Amino acid sequence: MAFLTTDYSKNTSGDYSPIPQGEYEMVIAAAHEDATKSGAEYLDIQFTVRNDLDAALPETNGKYHNRHVWMPNWKRKATGLYDMNQLQYVLEAVGVPEGTPIDTIQDFCSVLYHKPVKVYVKVQHDEYDDTDKNTVAPWSVKPTDYPKLAHTFKEAKDKPAAKHSAPAVNQGPTNINDDDLPF
Template identity: 35%
Template sequence: MSFNVDHSQANSLLPEGEYECIIEFARQTTTRMGTPFIDIPLIIRKDVDNPKKGGKIYHSLWMKKEPTPADNACDGYSAKQIQSLSKAAGLPNGKGYASIDDWCNDLAGKPIRVTVYHAEYNGNVNARVSWTNETRYPNVIAEDTETQTALQGEGFTPIQGSFADDDVPF
């Protein structure tokens, strides 16, 4: 076995800024201490100009401590955050969901644009999502298996093999 040290391959803090991403999945879960939240890992798109292409951003929606009636309709999560993420992901306006889990399932594979900032918590600095917005690049070209898997629920079919210009109808 042999290898060379390459500092560019080391984990480092994701720079602040905007990123075009694909929602890998969304699911309700809890912290080790039992605090409920929605876990939303985002894959940084490789098919558009992004730093850290193929990396991940971990976005979380936390249950409200004092939910409003609108929040309670979203199982206690912030209704404003749910609505903002729904709009950013292009979910149809007026679409109803029987549960937050159904909503989470509908998010998988959707492209979005996020703004990342740095926040300190318990002495550690982490990259956090401050804004979710509609993508500027709705046509996703999946170049890797992870992105293809995230897009499978969207009717995306990866192109297999190779083809020539004469093989396409345009």
């Protein structure tokens, strides 16, 4: 039996252009900390255009469902901290009650996971690589008009879920025996 038989009939050239500027109903698909190759740290929030509102919003969600937009929140060089004022907009949009303490970045990411929001997406030209890109400002994240979420998340059947797509759970220390290590 062959490892692979070529079949190009399902190959498509996907549309990787930015989605048009406007307001979209989205779901927060993931949130996690990351860093650039040069070490600049940021908190990345990934929004996905909801696929359960095609009939209700045919010109936005209906045309662009399942498309992704990212909102990085960079650590400030002067303080080494995130701009907490910007993160407040996102917390308010997902409905976290006033005065709720959020102890860690992982807790913050967990609070956002799979929450519906309304987002104003802009298209801006990036001079660095001479392309147009979608951007989201924290103050453009608002509470959803459609709180009942029926969005279907797409996961490839033959590959694991994307890195950091599920909320982190602190289960305490992990004990590893030296005999289990490969080195």
